[in-house]
Amino acid sequence: xxxxxxxxxxxxxxxSELQPLPRDFYRRLTDYVKRVREGGRMIDERTxxxxxxxxxxxxxxxxxxxLMETRLNKIIHMILEGKTVPVSTxxxxxxxxxxNLSPQIESHQKLIENILRGRLPEVKGRAxxxxxxxxxxxxxxxxxxxxxxxxxxxxxxxxxxxxPRENAKLLxxxxxxxxxxxx
Numbered sequence: 001x002x003x004x005x006x007x008x009x010x011x012x013x014x015x016s017e018l019q020p021l022p023r024d025f026y027r028r029l030t031d032y033v034k035r036v037r038e039g040g041r042m043i044d045e046r047t048x049x050x051x052x053x054x055x056x057x058x059x060x061x062x063x064x065x066x067l068m069e070t071r072l073n074k075i076i077h078m079i080l081e082g083k084t085v086p087v088s089t090x091x092x093x094x095x096x097x098x099x100n101l102s103p104q105i106e107s108h109q110k111l112i113e114n115i116l117r118g119r120l121p122e123v124k125g126r127a128x129x130x131x132x133x134x135x136x137x138x139x140x141x142x143x144x145x146x147x148x149x150x151x152x153x154x155x156x157x158x159x160x161x162x163x164p165r166e167n168a169k170l171l172x173x174x175x176x177x178x179x180x181x182x183x
Contacts, residue, residue, distance in 0.1 A: 001032035009067045018074045020089040079105045100147055103166035133168035135177040136160050
């Protein structure tokens with residue numbers, strides 16, 4: 001796993017584009033970090049092996065942190081530039097983050113645009129009914145965890161659903177749903 005982590009870190013640092021990672025990469029990395037930490041507890045740090053294990057743990061921590069921060073920055077920049085992040089390049093955890101982060105950044109960009117046009121949008125309360133959007137599903141969608149941490153779906157074409165606004169906007173942006181106007 002160390003070699004895989006190092007290669008992922010190196011590729012991410014050398015390329016401006018987001019590099020693909022296996023969906024389960026962070027889960028496997030977590031298991032590896034646990035093993036290294038537990039192994040380090042059993043070894044005397046004054047021995048050569050102890051120093052090597054300690055050094056490995058420090059390197060893993062640094063590489064993992066830099067990899068994750070670099071990837072987060074790339075994801076944020078892609079959203080800010082209006083680019084769609086290829087979900088196939090993301091881990092499970094990053095995909096969930098992207099689902100929640102993208103609508104928030106887009107909302108902030110609209111706020112900036114409105115302010116620069118001399119309009120301050122009305123700030124609405126976070127009442128549950130104001131935070132939902134009704135959509136018609138166009139394509140099959142697996143079950144998702146909404147921004148409110150509830151499970152929605154799975155959906156089939158022509159299903160109608162009331163989803164958290166952030167999730168609904170993301171599905172609309174991906175072309176798998178359309179908004180239904182409600183009164």
